[in-house]
Amino acid sequence: xxxxxxxxxxxxxxxxxxxxxxxxxxxxxxxxxxxxxxxxxxxxxxxxxxxxxxxxxxxxxxxxxxxxxxxxxxxxxxxxxxxxxxxxxxxxxxxxxxxxxxxxxxxxxxxxxxxxxxxxxxxxxxxxxxxxxxxxxxxxxxxxxxxxxxxxxxxxxxxxxxxxxxxxxxxxxxxxxxxxxxxxxxxxxxxxxxxxxxxxxxxxxxxxxxxxxxxxxxxxxxxxxxxxxxxxxxxxxxxxxxxxxxxxxxxxxxxxxxxxxxxxxxxxxxxxxxxxxxxxxxxxxxxxxxxxxxxxxxxxxxxxxxxxxxxxxxxxxxxxx
Amino acid sequence: xxxxxxxxxxxxxxxxxxxxxxxxxxxxxxxxxxxxxxxxxxxxx
Numbered sequence: 001x002x003x004x005x006x007x008x009x010x011x012x013x014x015x016x017x018x019x020x021x022x023x024x025x026x027x028x029x030x031x032x033x034x035x036x037x038x039x040x041x042x043x044x045x046x047x048x049x050x051x052x053x054x055x056x057x058x059x060x061x062x063x064x065x066x067x068x069x070x071x072x073x074x075x076x077x078x079x080x081x082x083x084x085x086x087x088x089x090x091x092x093x094x095x096x097x098x099x100x101x102x103x104x105x106x107x108x109x110x111x112x113x114x115x116x117x118x119x120x121x122x123x124x125x126x127x128x129x130x131x132x133x134x135x136x137x138x139x140x141x142x143x144x145x146x147x148x149x150x151x152x153x154x155x156x157x158x159x160x161x162x163x164x165x166x167x168x169x170x171x172x173x174x175x176x177x178x179x180x181x182x183x184x185x186x187x188x189x190x191x192x193x194x195x196x197x198x199x200x201x202x203x204x205x206x207x208x209x210x211x212x213x214x215x216x217x218x219x220x221x222x223x224x225x226x227x228x229x230x231x232x233x234x235x236x237x238x239x240x241x242x243x244x245x246x247x248x249x250x251x252x253x254x255x256x257x258x259x260x261x262x263x264x265x266x267x268x269x270x271x272x273x274x275x276x277x278x279x280x281x282x283x284x285x286x287x288x289x290x291x292x293x294x295x296x297x298x299x300x301x302x303x304x305x306x307x308x309x310x311x312x313x314x315x316x317x318x319x320x321x
Numbered sequence: 322x323x324x325x326x327x328x329x330x331x332x333x334x335x336x337x338x339x340x341x342x343x344x345x346x347x348x349x350x351x352x353x354x355x356x357x358x359x360x361x362x363x364x365x366x
Contacts, residue, residue, distance in 0.1 A: 020331055023341045056359050060352065115349070123356040 021104070025094040029077055029105055030070030037290065038069040038165045044294035045169030045184055048247055048301045053124070053173045060123045061172040065165050068116040068132050072139040072161070074109030078102055079144050083210040089203060120172075128171040135164035149211070152218040159192030160185075166294070183241045184297075190235040191290055194228040194267060198283035201225070202276040225271045228282075232267040236260035239293055252300040256293055263289050 042065040046058055053061070077084065077095050085096035094100040113136050121129030143158030163185045170181035200207055200214040201224060207214040216224040239260055243253030266282040273279070 020334060021338070022334055023337055026338075054359050054363065056355060060356060063352075119352070119356075122353075123360070 021094065021100045025099045026108060028094050029074040029100065029108060030067075031073035031077075032070070034073060034162075035066055035070050037287070038162065039066045040291060041184075041188060041294050042066075042165035042169040044298050045166030045181060046172055047169075047298045048166075048184070048242075049170040049173035049181070051173045057124055058172070061120065061128060061169065064116040064120040064124070064128075064132060065168055067112050068120075068136050069165070071109045071112035071116065072136045074105050074112070075140045076144045078105040078109060079140070080148075081105075083149075083212060086210040087203075087206040089206055124172045125175045127175050127177070128168050131164060131168045131171055131177070135161050135168065138164075149213070152213045152215045154213070155196040155215075156193050159196070160189055162192060163188035180242070180245055180247045183238065183245060183247070186238050186241075187235070187293065188290070190231055190238055191286065193231045194235070194263075195283065195286040195290075197224050197228050198270065198279045198286060201270075201279035202283075225273075229264075229267045229271050232264050236264055242297060247301070248297050249300040252296045255296050259289050259292055 039062060043062050046053070046061060077093055080090075081093075081095040081102060084090035084093050090096065095102060095105055113133075117129050117133045117136070120132050139158070139161035143154065143161055147154040147158045166184035166188070167177060167181045170184065171177060174181075197215055200216050201221060204214070204216045204221070208217045215227060219227075236257075239256045240253055242248040243250060243256070263282075263285065266278060266285055269278040270282050
């Protein structure tokens with residue numbers, strides 16, 4: 001860094017710029033909260049997959065998924081810095097606050113993306129690396145740069161980017177993409193719209209102010225609530241497929257049914273609610289729901305680890321031996 | 322006086338970032354080293 005760049009007061013805002021950034025600001029660029037869900041679902045894909053991967057390489061695979069997701073988040077923050085400065089939820093991020101310069105954020109994101117994809121390819125396998133690169137590219141180019149500001153279905157199609165981690169984890173072990181890992185992808189893909197629309201319902205004003213065409217802003221609250229229920233109705237049976245296809249045991253299936261019914265119940269409550277109280281509740285539960293589903297998937301991975309522990313006898317009788 | 326304090330704060334932050342970058346690079350080298358060992362072990366077994 002040059003001495004001139006140390007002389008750093010923003011003329012207009014008076015906030016400290018670029019070189020005043022703390023290490024914590026760069027960590028904030030990686031969206032650690034989003035990263036935790038990505039890491040968790042990626043790990044679930046890795047554990048649920050049939051086969052064996054050396055524990056050290058498995059840890060490297062999870063690290064690559066985490067870093068790549070964080071890097072895509074940094075590039076997203078670079079591109080969205082104008083609207084982030086308008087929205088309450090995002091205006092304290094490092095870029096709108098002027099603590100990190102746009103160039104630094106972009107180069108940080110691109111460098112980490114390249115490192116994580118290359119490391120995944122060299123350390124684990126190239127199928128997982130290609131999927132990782134595709135997921136990052138999809139999030140940055142398709143969701144952030146194209147869909148987010150142009151269509152109310154931004155989150156439906158863009159949600160695919162967040163659905164890749166379990167598929168990547170799975171590919172890290174098997175080296176392939178198959179039906180079972182596609183179902184894990186589909187679970188997150190169908191979960192994303194009701195999750196984000198629940199948030200958008202009580203942040204509607206924020207999105208409207210920033211000109212982001214989220215569904216409640218464009219189609220209205222009632223239409224959004226109907227869409228949330230429809231997606232939830234499709235999601236719940238899909239969450240049972242891992243049990244049907246043998247990716248997980250019967251305990252996963254039973255728990256997924258109960259959790260799904262609760263999610264559906266909340267979607268109905270949201271539909272009937274005049275305000276946004278249940279939308280907040282549904283948003284909170286949606287996070288617990290996804291965490292619980294993938295935690296159960298890991299615990300009851302094929303051939304049904306949990307199921308064989310406590311339910312062995314009764315289930316064999318129940319299923320006709 | 323204030324400018325001097327700000328300047329030293331900026332230098333302090335810059336130093337912290339430099340050390341973090343060094344730590345990240347060293348960690349990456351160590352990581353690649355162990356990845357190589359593990360992968361060579363897989364093929365020799």
